[in-house]
Amino acid sequence: MQYGFVIDQTRCIGCHACTVACKAENDVPIGNFRTSVKYTELGQFPDVRRHFAVLRCNQCSDAPCVTICPVNALEKRPDGIVDVDRDACIGCRACMQACPYDALYLNDDLGAVEKCHFCAHRIEKGLEPACVVVCPVQAIIPGDLDDPNSKPAQIIADNDTKVRRPEQGTGPNVHYLGADDVSLNPGHASRPPTYLWSDRPPHKGESWPASVPTVLDATTTLDVGHRVEWGWAVSLYLLTKSIAAGAAMLAPFAAAFGMTGFAASYLPEILALVLLAVTCFLLVEDLARPMLFYRLLTMPNWNSWLVRGGIILGVFGLLISFGIVLRVLHLQTAANAFRLLSAVTASAVAGYTAFLFAQCKGRDLWESPLLLPHLLAQATLCGSVCFLPFAASSLALKLVVVISIVAHLLLSLVERFRAQPTENAKQAAGFLSTVTLGPLSAFRDGLIISVIVSLVLIFILPEAVFVPALFGLYLYEHAYIRAAQLPPLS
């Protein structure tokens, strides 16, 4: 059984009755929507028309929000409805990154995400969803898509219907009859700074990247807003995690780099442990309900890379701690063995985010196959620049720094300029150039600082290279995290 809708855009008049009826039924807070109507205007006077598209959760057959939810708060019900248990949700908003349709929002009052659940509470009382009942023109047709006799299944069988973003492979179960491509393909139409009778919601203020052309004479003229959910904490998490992982990855070579004494024996592990603690703090702090972080362990969804990553971080922390303890106990051989084990685990710490981000089906930029090597290069870069003050004369270490910086540079440029596989990735890559942090262009200046300034400084004051390298890398992460969230999904 699979509940789904046909939205008949040959009948829809764009009146927003569904939008408001849904808010009334589900008490959706101002600024958020479980369903809404997007307006797109296409053409030139007098051959111009406004096209409507009723946008909402697709109750996906293979729902990425369910896969990524670390605490099983999201669920694919036996009737195909994707429902959310707000009490279980910890507010990590990974589902909002995983959804290619912007179908979820965070209820700030609850600290939990909410979404269209096909009015499951009505369905179980035998009633149609509120949007269906209110629609003046009966353009929203609900039913079991698996039942060939259901009305929506018949419409789908007899007509050339469309779904949103089929390339995402999620198996959407909202089918559109008679919708224009331009209103279903996000980013094809240009977005003016205001809408025809509404302010444009204040999120995502960056101007559209000039490198991404929009369809001529196509304009999005009314749409709802979506916040950028992952911000500085996630960017900083990437950086602190890279430092922790990099320090551990390079730890076995500490002596080889000429580090001695305390620096050789303890610095890598202490650095890793402290930064790991910061990383974990950031992860917890970013939750809308931080006090519920433990549910990652008590209600784990083993398919979620948030859980797997959490386990990796935990194992890593244990290994590092054991290593320190062994070294304090002067059990050098065992400590060195743990150092090796930690280094291997550290590469998992550095790299697991690539698998997590690959589960973010809404952020195509993050799904790049280059992300894994890039994360490893970043970790190496972070680890090596942090070692430099303690081994400033080590040519080998400098070589590692230079190689990792150059790798970061090359991978960054490739991400920015390569032929992207999807529209969303192309748009996100374009946005890399428009994201700013204060007066700085995050991507460009991030690279200038982390690459050029660092490379120059390595000859002048190698002890201080970590400052531009890490700062520049943070700028880069800021661009990378934000840009991927900027392209419209509606």
Added chain:
Amino acid sequence: MPYDFSITPLESFPPIDQWDDWVEYDAAAWPKKVQKRYMLVPTTCFNCEAACGLVAYIDKDTMQVRKLEGNPHHPGSRGRTCAKGPATINQINDPQRILYPLKRVGPRGSGKFERTTWDEVLDTFAAKIHKALLQDRRNEIMYHVGRPGADGYMDRVLQSWGIDGHNSHTNVCSSSARLGYALWSGADRPSPDHANAKFILLLSAHLETGHYFNPHAQRIIDAKSQGAKICAIDVRLSNTASMADYWLAPWPGTEAMLLLAFAHVILQEGLFDRSFLEQWVNWRDFLRAQCPEVEPTFDRFIDELKKHYAYATPEAAEAECGIDAELIRTIAREIGAAGSALATHIWRNAAAGNLGGWQIARCLQLLVVLTGAVGAKGGTCLNTDNKFVPAPFLKPPPQNIWNELLYPLEYPLAHHELSYLLPHFLEEGRGKIAVYFTRVYNPLWTNPDGMMWHRMLTDESKIELHAALTPTWNETAQYADYVLPMGVGAERHDLMSCETHAAKWISFRQPVLRVAKQRLGEEVQFTYQANPGEVWEEDEFWIELSWRIDPDGSLGIRKFYESPYRPGEKITVDEYYQWIFENSVPGLPEEAAKHDLTPLQYMRKFGAFLVAEDVYESYRAELPAEARQDSQTQPDGTITKNGKSIGVIADGQPRVGFNTPSRRLELHSKTLVDWKWPEQVLPGYIVSHIHRKHMDRDKGEYVLIPTFRLPTLIHTRSANAKWLYELSNTNPVWLHPQDAERLGLQTTDLLRVTTRSGHFVNKVWVTEGMRPGVIACSHHLGRWRLSDDVGTDRWASAKVVKEELSPGVVRFRRVENIQPFASADPDSKRIWWTDGGVHQNLTFPVQPDPVSGMHCWHQRVTIKPAEPDDHYGDVVVDTNKSMDIYREWLAMTRPAPGPDNLRRPLWLARAVRPSPKAYRVE
């Protein structure tokens, strides 16, 4: 967690037998299965005039309204609503709503009010009205209504007082369209049978707004799905136009010419309905007047008609309207092919915008007549066919006085009161008002020349006592002496009927909490006892007030408020409707009995009743034998009695025909000849005041279309609906890219729009959905308030300061955008929109059409980029020009009296019709 899939297929609504105790899962607790028990009570939406059915879900634990859905038992809306229906819950729960009667304590407009008692209110007004009636100052009492939302109740109240005091908003709304329709048939509105139409021609936006948006949209789209073609004529790209097969955006003001070109093609190509025309059009009158010398044959009539409209070729229309001649031919042929299945509608649109707008409606109806679509299945019926207003008990006699502040001699054919000229009339010394009720009416904001309203409302010698009856704050209420909170759609009684389709129905608005409590066996005597705070309903207010005006019956008023069931005692609102349902609604008592209910119980349970279905061709109804007694049949088939025509012979049968002097459809309007407009005797083309020949584009002159509405707002009554404001909160000026380029402007750049009496500063919206050379600005937005705690709701209003720049020149300048605020509703802290739009109507001078009296909304304006000192939202008005421009338009009138020393043709409808005696100029 267990799932319950036993219930399939899905139903749309809870079955009515469970409405007293409907169990639903709490959406807020979901997926925890918390059962909530509701009582479902039907009512009628009050957010536009369509009277769609709603059902309130009342939580039986808290006795609060949880939500409102559509009422499946409502014949017009069929269980569905637009966005405004479910938004009613916002209005009920609005944290800023007025809960108690307020009395002004500072000077008018100072924003200082204190809570008072309803007793004090009623006694104050009763005493003042009593005195005015005793002193025969009956024309000093005025009730001024914005949204009626009821049929007949107030007519009865006002006539029971013996006053001619009903003022309305109609002349800023639909008067021109109404006059155009009325001249044809006596019925002032169309009732298109969209569901069965083959061609739908709209000079309206009924897929998004207007009377009756939701019921009409349902049926238009049903027809579209069945293959009907839709043509929308609208200067800007509406949602309706977007769904149409043809969108025509002619030069504004040339619409009549376009319609006549359709008629031209239909006549030339013989696509008209010959037998219908021969039978039902007063073509003999036409021939008699046009060419009295010829033999009056129908063929001759057709020849002469072709000759008369020979000028309206598609090519001539192309030159005039800017619409391709071939396209005009194509559409005309499609109209002809649809035959009598031609559904059409004009409501505001061009009729409300242009000088001579009433002729546009008349030209549209010409197409309906030519195709024989009048009253036909799939055609265009008359509102009188499909609207059913049941009579109340003891109807008062018509008043025997005439109020010239409402219907002045200058406007004998004005279809409704010259409402928006009231301040100008008072300024001229035509009278004063002792007691003024504004009811769900915001003239200061809505009407043109709002500063004249400001002047009037703040002058205690012109308006001695002013009560604003309103569910929510508005700009006008800020200037009232009393602000009296009245219930929203779920908190009051009203009875309504609308011509939504080829049927007749009534819909009952109910105070849902009162009804719920009564169902639970609680004694509720008055609606305010169940409503929030001390929010009253008007029905009870008028009963109480009337009772106190005439406590001993000496004024002859009291008897109309005595119970028909308990002689001598004061009527209750239950009894008022009980009597109507028992005595005036055919079929209702029988239907109720089938359900084992009294008629009142039936209406309380179902909320609506279908009086008749498939109502077509009412004009063909047989003239009753009783009426035919002592009548004569004239050679042309007209049946007359006592010198008055009462029917016609058609198909050999005596039939009632149309409610016109000729009992036929009046192509030739003798009324217009008699009342000094002989050049307009036929449907024709009047060159609008904003015709492009009047424009100098090089000087930056443009036409401003300020009338269009949005699907998600309600005139000036959405400010208390957060979910509607979240969707629609700005009204930028629409400008075609060519014009934007010419001015060097882009979307969001500031533009100064200068009218004849002021200017406003708004931002630009560059769009292909606008004809080059024309600009447009939606009319709902730009709400303002002068202080923080009084005035229009903060969901919607910007705070402004009013400054006098020089004598008579006033500027409103925004000092605070819309911003989040603290309230009992956590959503008020989440407001993310800031704009709220710009108030344009303040800068419009009055432009009364000399015939219909309709304010001609379209403006000739000059546009240019904003000047350095201009701020977004600035509104500057030179009030010194108001009266001059008023007089300029007034000079175009051709005043009464007409034939027989009449103020107005007796046959033409008039709101709250006085006795015939009052029609004569003394």
